[in-house]
Amino acid sequence: MSLATALLPQTHDEKAEFAQDVLRGLSATRKYLAPKYFYDARGAELFDQITALPEYYPTRTEMAILRDHARDIANLIPPGAALVEFGAGSSRKARILLGATRNIAAYVPVDISADWLQHEAEGVARDFPRLDVVPVAADFMHPFDLPVEIAGAPRVGFFPGSTIGNLEPAEARQFLFGVGATLGPGAILVIGVDLVKDRGTLNAAYNDAAGVTAAFNLNLLTRINRELGGTFDLGQFEHHAYFNKAASRIEMHLVSRDDQRVRVGKNAFRFRQGESIHTESSYKYTIETFQALARDSGWQSLSAWTDPDDKFSVHALQLRD
Ligand SMILES: C[S@@+](CC[C@H](N)C(=O)[O-])C[C@H]1O[C@@H](n2cnc3c(N)ncnc32)[C@H](O)[C@@H]1O
Numbered sequence: 001m002s003l004a005t006a007l008l009p010q011t012h013d014e015k016a017e018f019a020q021d022v023l024r025g026l027s028a029t030r031k032y033l034a035p036k037y038f039y040d041a042r043g044a045e046l047f048d049q050i051t052a053l054p055e056y057y058p059t060r061t062e063m064a065i066l067r068d069h070a071r072d073i074a075n076l077i078p079p080g081a082a083l084v085e086f087g088a089g090s091s092r093k094a095r096i097l098l099g100a101t102r103n104i105a106a107y108v109p110v111d112i113s114a115d116w117l118q119h120e121a122e123g124v125a126r127d128f129p130r131l132d133v134v135p136v137a138a139d140f141m142h143p144f145d146l147p148v149e150i151a152g153a154p155r156v157g158f159f160p161g162s163t164i165g166n167l168e169p170a171e172a173r174q175f176l177f178g179v180g181a182t183l184g185p186g187a188i189l190v191i192g193v194d195l196v197k198d199r200g201t202l203n204a205a206y207n208d209a210a211g212v213t214a215a216f217n218l219n220l221l222t223r224i225n226r227e228l229g230g231t232f233d234l235g236q237f238e239h240h241a242y243f244n245k246a247a248s249r250i251e252m253h254l255v256s257r258d259d260q261r262v263r264v265g266k267n268a269f270r271f272r273q274g275e276s277i278h279t280e281s282s283y284k285y286t287i288e289t290f291q292a293l294a295r296d297s298g299w300q301s302l303s304a305w306t307d308p309d310d311k312f313s314v315h316a317l318q319l320r321d
């Protein structure tokens with residue numbers, strides 16, 4: 001029906017928070033940066049390329065599960081519902097649900113990457129003219145208001161892409177409680193979760209032969225250089241990703257090739273040769289460990305679907321009273 005023309009702005013200062021998080025992360029004994037900062041315009045573009053790589057099974061597997069079970073998922077969506085997608089990215093998985101049922105009256109893509117969000121929201125509004133499309137630029141780890149346009153509509157949350165895996169387990173619980181509070185009583189949540197599997201498949205997915213994942217990881221340093229006055233020399237850092245079985249997660253790092261000193265604005269940071277910045281974790285769950293996490297976070301499991309090779313799962317949850 002319409003596209004809200006103005007993005008609902010987030011309520012905090014994004015740039016100041018980025019600077020503060022980088023300072024905190026690079027000052028830590030074991031250096032780290034938050035993965036949400038990967039997604040500037042270039043990062044979003046590189047992520048889209050990753051999803052098409054032969055080694056990167058999650059996107060195509062999750063899309064196949066969504067297509068194969070679109071009818072079952074559609075049956076859980078009440079008439080007049082608002083579909084709220086957390087970390088919407090390209091919105092291409094939402095399009096599968098939007099095409100499967102006319103019960104969705106409004107689509108609210110939420111993303112931290114405002115420019116990308118606006119662009120993709122315009123595409124969805126064009127392709128589904130009967131829908132109200134109301135993009136919200138926000139960090140989903142902070143409380144934010146849903147748009148007034150969907151007041152009174154039944155809410156269905158959507159969180160595909162195993163983005164839940166990028167959160168530490170305690171953060172994942174905090175996120176799931178927050179989603180419940182945001183969506184309100186009776187809410188349904190459809191969520192994609194990557195599954196534990198053999199080390200070879202996992203390691204290959206994050207170390208593609210074409211080097212796109214490496215470029216995506218290194219782009220975080222380019223972003224710090226551009227936005228925060230950093231002096232990172234990209235040639236002096238190397239992409240490193242591996243499955244940490246004990247923690248059930250892929251870890252992605254940027255490893256210093258040499259002893260070096262890097263400035264970010266007014267601050268200087270020393271790196272030893274071989275020292276790493278931990279840039280992303282991607283937790284892998286089993287059906288049971290994820291259902292236990294959901295249960296501990298206020299949600300009951302309605303259904304779980306997987307592909308024939310049990311690589312990936314899509315869960316339907318309902319908020320408990
Ligand atoms: C792994 S991509 C998944 C995109 C899409 N949902 C999919 O499944 O293809 C993660 C998306 O979440 C967004 N994102 C990551 N952290 C976020 C945060 N804290 N708040 C809002 N959006 C976030 C990124 O900008 C990106 O678009």
